[in-house]
Amino acid sequence: MDMQQLTYICTVAEYHSITKAANALYISQPALSHFISKAEDQLGVKLFDRSTSPLSLTFAGEQYVRHARQILMMANNMTKDLSDISKNRKGRIRVGFPFERCTYMLPLILPHFQKKFPGIQVQVSTGKGNQLISDILKGQLDFAILPFGKHEKINTENQTKLTSQHIYREELFLVAPRNVVKQEHLMEDAPYAVNLDQIKDLPFVFLKKGHALRTFLDYLFASYRIKPNLFMEINSNVCACRLAASGVGVTIVPAMTIGLANCEADVDIYSLADHPVQWDILALYRKDAYLSEVEKAFFEIAGEVFSKPPYTIKASGNHQADPQGSSTH
Numbered sequence: 001m002d003m004q005q006l007t008y009i010c011t012v013a014e015y016h017s018i019t020k021a022a023n024a025l026y027i028s029q030p031a032l033s034h035f036i037s038k039a040e041d042q043l044g045v046k047l048f049d050r051s052t053s054p055l056s057l058t059f060a061g062e063q064y065v066r067h068a069r070q071i072l073m074m075a076n077n078m079t080k081d082l083s084d085i086s087k088n089r090k091g092r093i094r095v096g097f098p099f100e101r102c103t104y105m106l107p108l109i110l111p112h113f114q115k116k117f118p119g120i121q122v123q124v125s126t127g128k129g130n131q132l133i134s135d136i137l138k139g140q141l142d143f144a145i146l147p148f149g150k151h152e153k154i155n156t157e158n159q160t161k162l163t164s165q166h167i168y169r170e171e172l173f174l175v176a177p178r179n180v181v182k183q184e185h186l187m188e189d190a191p192y193a194v195n196l197d198q199i200k201d202l203p204f205v206f207l208k209k210g211h212a213l214r215t216f217l218d219y220l221f222a223s224y225r226i227k228p229n230l231f232m233e234i235n236s237n238v239c240a241c242r243l244a245a246s247g248v249g250v251t252i253v254p255a256m257t258i259g260l261a262n263c264e265a266d267v268d269i270y271s272l273a274d275h276p277v278q279w280d281i282l283a284l285y286r287k288d289a290y291l292s293e294v295e296k297a298f299f300e301i302a303g304e305v306f307s308k309p310p311y312t313i314k315a316s317g318n319h320q321a322d323p324q325g326s327s328t329h
Contacts, residue, residue: 003075005039006068009047012036013065014138016054073139077290084293092121093295096132096144098212100237101281104256105145105302112301120294129212136286137161142295143285145302147254149216164282165299168306172216172277174199174270175241175258176250181268190274196224203231203249205240213237216279217252220272241267254279281306 012021012032022032040047047061057065083091097105102124110122125132125141132144145167174181174194180202187193200221206228207214221228231249234240240251241261252272258264271277283299285291 003072005035006072008032008035009039009061010065010068010072012048012055013057013061016056018055069139073286073289076139080290080292080295088117088120088292088294090119091292091294092123093292093298094123094125094140094142095298096125096127096135096141098129098132098146099126100257100260101145101147102126104260105306108305109298109302112305113298116297116301117294128210129215130210133162133284136284139286142289143283145281146284147212147216147279147281149219149279161287162284163287164284167281167283167299167302169278169280170254170256172213172252172254172272172279173258174250174252174272175244175263176202176268176270177244177247178266178268180247180250181270186270187274190271193271193274196221196226196273199250200226200228202229204228205232205234205243205249205251206230207237207240208233208235211235213252213254220277237261 008021008025011025012018015021015024018033018036019029022029025032036048043060043064045060046058047064049056049058049061080091106124113120113122125135127135129144129146132141132146135141136144147170148164181194181199185194185198185202187195206217209215209218232243234243237251237253237257238261241253241257241263243249244251245261245263245266258269283302285295
């Protein structure tokens, strides 16, 4: 089986364009076009309908790509296995993160990982959670580090194809402009925590749909049968924190974001309800993928790094919290 042919045709199918696929493969457009035509002649079928825009697969092309992706995954699994046999002297892992989580986590993990595996290349992709999951299923990522609430589920179609390993647990906090949260917004017996029902009318800054945090918060408020006052939707937790610091509105973010935004001095920070609202940070990967010793080590290092807080949030309301989700009240 010609692995180059499989890779080239799957790449064209992914980009729906020979020109874009050629750029991604670092070959010329004419060379790729000739390669595809030659492959179609050898196979005796047309794989692409060139009369459509963007380029689309024929029925034969759909079947080819389905089998080709399975073969490429098997080849990738074999490569990982052989890498383990050679004691991991060289190789690569492909890991995905949401952008701001990458900014926070990777600099804390990578030095330890490189010290243990200096010959292993780490290829990093960033994006929204749903896109990272799609890339895992396509075989374009080995795994992704993503947050999930304990009641949140991967959709049914993907649940049978994916599995996960726990990395650490992290608390979410309300971040508000100074003195916006009043006594009536707080839990009666917990002055460090807000009552979600009482704060629903404050102007909230949320991430746009598609982000893991937005999915979690939509579920959280729905579970309390509360409809928050959605004032603004953006794509950055750090920006949401900075907006809160400037007095624009309130937001809910994971502990790590407060440190990244460097806004503790300008905001009030509260737990959500009288018990911590937390989510789990997981390593997500395909059930049918071979999990190499290098990947297992990445998970273990990440878990060790985040078993202790790298910094402490000195929050308002007689409240201190760390980015791992534990808090002292």
